[in-house]
Amino acid sequence: MKSVKVLSFLLAASVIAAGCSKFGDTNVNPNGATDPSTAALLSGVEAGLGSYATQTREGLYSQYFSETQYTEVSNYALPRLDFDAVYSGALFDLQNIIRYNTDADKLALSAKFGSANHQIAIARILKAYIFWTITDRWGDVPYFEALKGEEELTPAYDTQEAIYKDLVKELKEASDQFDGGSIATGDLLYRGVAASWKRLANTLRMLISLRTSKVYPNPGEWAATEFANAYADSDGYISDSTQNLTLFYPGTAAYRNPWYNLYLTRADFAQSKVMTDFMAAYNDPRQTSFGSSTIGFPYGLTRFDAVTFGENNPTYSRIHPSAYRAAGAPVVVVSSAHVMLAVAEARQRGWIAGDVTEAYQKGISESWRQWGAKGDINAYVGQANVSLAGGNALSKIHMQQYFAFYPNGMQAWANWRRTGVPALVPSPNASNPSKQIPRRFTYGSLAYSVNGENTNTAVGRLSGGDTPDTKVWWDK
Structure with a gap:
């Protein structure tokens, strides 16, 4: 495009x-x-x-990011917006x-x-x-x-x-x-192009219906029926990264990549240590695109501790390396990785027929393709914490959804509320009465x-x- x-x-x-x-x-x-x-x-x-x-904000709630100076949001100050x-x-x-x-x-x-x-x-x-x-x-x-x-x-x-x-x-x-x-x-x-918009409409129908899986978990219920209808629609759905809903920025002063603008004069946000630890534990090559280094910024610090960590670790990981937050870098809003992992979940739940592993591995490979990840994907999916063969298939699919949504905190926070995966630990310095991650x-x-x-x-x-x-x- x-x-x-x-x-x-x-x-x-x-x-x-x-x-x-x-x-x-x-x-x-x-x-x-x-x-x-x-x-x-x-x-x-x-x-x-x-x-x-x-x-x-949603990226902080899903713990993709950490605040490096002003830590109120990651410590759950009242989100009255x-x-x-x-x-x-x-x-x-x-x-x-x-x-x-x-x-x-x-x-x-x-x-x-x-x-x-x-x-x-x-x-x-x-x-x-x-x-x-x-x-x-x-x-x-x-x-x-x-x-x-x-x-x-x-x-x-x-x-x-x-x-x-x-x-x-x-x-x-x-x-x-x-x-x-x-x-x-x-x-x-x-x-x-009408065909592209029709694919997007079906894709959104699938993602929206899947979001209600807590309310309608079973085959034959509203979510499964609507997902299956969209999945089977002859107009198709987004299944290849060339079909992604992507915004291409010209890089001019008025229309620049939002991550570029975020770091233009300040560096108040970083990739969290939660995220870099996950990438290390999964031997995940997407880290080279997700962050600027492997030094994740601890999540939920006090302002004093955050400033101290930043001063002592000046090469902490920013959200993306510079190439992915250039003024003219594109932003993917809805991707084939999101959709194929949704298909994998729907198959695992029995909502639709098909090979769960095939859709799951395609979702991972589409995410790798989106981020230009280099490595042996067969070795990656063969790991015990990735392979569906070792059990806990639904949790493993949800974890890969968490990775695939990065850095879209809005979708990640919603999906985490739906699935509980990963098992995020609330900030140790939470300021809200419940000390829990906000749900709305x-x-x-x-x-x-x-x-x-x-x-x-x-x-x-x-x-x-x-x-x-x-x-x-x-x-x-």
Whole structure:
């Protein structure tokens, strides 16, 4: 895939500005165009997708990373965070693409950017992905009544179960919506190619349904049925690294790899010793791509001890070597390794037929391919702690999922909550009352001040209240 050329008109073309409401009642830039380019809106959303795969807070909770100076997050300071910016930003832009392609008065404006069905289908798939990441972090959130602007400024919170099931429905319908019309322009990810978007939709259906394995563990239940349907869909799923959902950065000042920006002026984060110890224990050659050295930074230190360790070990491992965090380095958001290891788990659970070991080894090899790992993969998978022949197959699959998600902390933290693998030990300096790794984000101050009644109703459904120890629906 060619490197993405982010168009210079992106910001000028979009009229969506940060506003006072998190659900779409935004202020309009008086100097901007009256009508946006739907191509520019799509490009703008896609250009920001890399942030979903490079979150540090979730990477700290999953112990991929350690803090090197300010250690509050890795010691579990209260994660009271707002989701407003995502609603008034990326989600509202995607909703506007849908609106401009369904409103009879706007169709003529959007038609020059591709078939209405193509544009709507892509927007729906991206919306589903983003909403998935939101509900996995907070649990119940506004969904069905959100993004309606002045029609609904204080939307109700929907249950995570209802959201999950609608996300799968949306992905199915979006995939079927592509027609024979002209491809959508402004698509930085798959150049408007419907086949690629259909593969992504099926992939997300598989990953979303697998996330509910605690609730629906058995063959024939909702998760197994939805996974099997997506797996068997004739449009396929992401099974090769050339099909990965990858964001290619041009390296310009406005659009650079997030890891590059993270280390541009500071070095507040490092690869954790937890991770480097795992890589050593598994003789895993991916370490040369995962970190800049083999000196992992201890996890959960006090600020004094963290600063001291950094001063005494200046070559501690950063997140990736410099080549993987260059300004123009790509970021993989969804990979074939994630999917093939999900297939291996589904086969192991009896959800679908097939050779578990074949899918498992392909998942590992796809991850190695993604990271350019060098070594004898047959020797690697033959190790006692890797080979499925020695028992504990499900735990071994989960461990390889943990490796394959690196450095996507958002997915790793969710998958760890689902599986309990690896057996992470909470920070010895935890500051929260339970001293345990957080299981969810708590609702932010804006949720209470802007939409207090509905927020409190949602809190009333939480068995443990609005705390980081309360589990989301699928984390039973």
